[in-house]
Amino acid sequence: MSTDYLSTIVLMTLVTYGSRVLPFLLFKGKNVQGFARDFIELVPIALLAALVIPELVTPGGTIVLIHNPFLWTGVLMFVFSRFVPNLFLGIVFGMVVFWGLDKLLL
Amino acid sequence: MINENDLIQNDKTGFIYGLRQSLTIVIGYAPVAITFGILATQFGLTFWEAGLMSFFVYAGASQFIGIEMIHQGATPLMIGLTTLIINIRHLLMSLSIVPFFPERTLPWSLGLAQGLTDETFVLNTKVLKEVVGEENRQRVMLGINLGAFSSWVIFTILGGLIGNWLPVEFSGFQFALLALFIILTTSSLSKQNYGTYLMAAVLAVVLKLLIPGKLYLILSVVLAAGIGAWWRRRRLPS
Known part of the structure; x- marks a missing residue:
């Protein structure tokens, strides 16, 4: 196992366990309100955008529209998961469509 | 007893x-x-x-x-x-x-x-x-x-x-995780957060093209969630 992987796990564990355990150690039962709460609630959806959209639009580092299996699979994937909200079926659909478009477009 | x-x-x-x-x-x-x-x-x-x-x-x-x-x-x-x-x-x-x-x-x-x-x-x-x-x-x-x-x-x-x-x-397999994230997206998008989603998407693409490395991920998320939270507070009667 590489040191990079090990330090990744250590850091991920520290920050995750840290946010789980701090209230147990410090608080008597007070809730986070206001800006901080809204911010924390919006982080997951913002992160999903930041993880997905650049990979679809700029897979090789520049914007590619037509010969881009990532983009077109992504578009079909959004439509599919809108109607079939099933994790397993969705992943299979995405992989098969990508595999097909990858052969067709390149 | x-x-x-x-x-x-x-x-x-x-x-x-x-x-x-x-x-x-x-x-x-x-x-x-x-x-x-x-x-x-x-x-x-x-x-x-x-x-x-x-x-x-x-x-x-x-x-x-x-x-x-x-x-x-x-x-x-x-x-x-x-x-x-x-x-x-x-x-x-x-x-x-x-x-x-x-x-x-x-x-x-x-x-x-x-x-x-x-x-x-x-x-x-x-x-x-x-x-x-x-x-x-x-x-x-x-x-x-x-x-x-x-x-x-x-x-x-x-x-x-x-x-x-x-x-x-x-x-x-290259697309498996993206598929998973897209499924998570469609199940968590709502009227309350789609603005933040769009903002993060645009910011991430622009910043990815401008800044080398992976810094664009954190920057776009923090900016979009921060602006989104500020916007929510702003609309609320205080």
Whole structure:
């Protein structure tokens, strides 16, 4: 196992366990309100955008529209998961469509 | 003296009761953990490296994001920071579970906090309301947490072993995590957050083209969530 992987796990564990355990150690039962709460609630959806959209639009580092299996699979994937909200079926659909478009477009 | 009320309460007091309650989570975790194990091995990790991450980190979404970022070549520090901003939400859940345990000791605090996930939080909140007595609540929560945790680790390793047997040359695996994230997106987009989603998407693409490395991920998320939260506050009558 590489040191990079090990330090990744250590850091991920520290920050995750840290946010789980701090209230147990410090608080008597007070809730986070206001800006901080809204911010924390919006982080997951913002992160999903930041993880997905650049990979679809700029897979090789520049914007590619037509010969881009990532983009077109992504578009079909959004439509599919809108109607079939099933994790397993969705992943299979995405992989098969990508595999097909990858052969067709390149 | 034992009366009927005590007997009814005794049904809901123990570790075993919690363990049985955790079954609903186990059913939900199994396919996700297997998927994680398969993808981790497809991305070049061994089954026990995948299991190690599930054992220590134990946080679904950020583990998928972690292996995706490793795959994209992000540094451990960058992955750690991203994990922090995703998992800081555990503070909120932990804060609202803590009042169930006003007299908690240090070992119980350390132990119960370990098993807090989105799913165990929801189940514990529902179940603990009906359990009488702090000691009973501790044992029930421990049962719920341990059931969920062990299934997450075991099914990750199982998925990793399955992943070792699958053909590696299938190009579709490149899209598996993106597919997963898109499914998560469509199930969590709402009127309250789509503005933040669009802003983060535009910012991420622009910043990715402008800044070398993976810094665009954190910058776009913090900016978009910050502006989104500020916008919500602004519209509220104070």
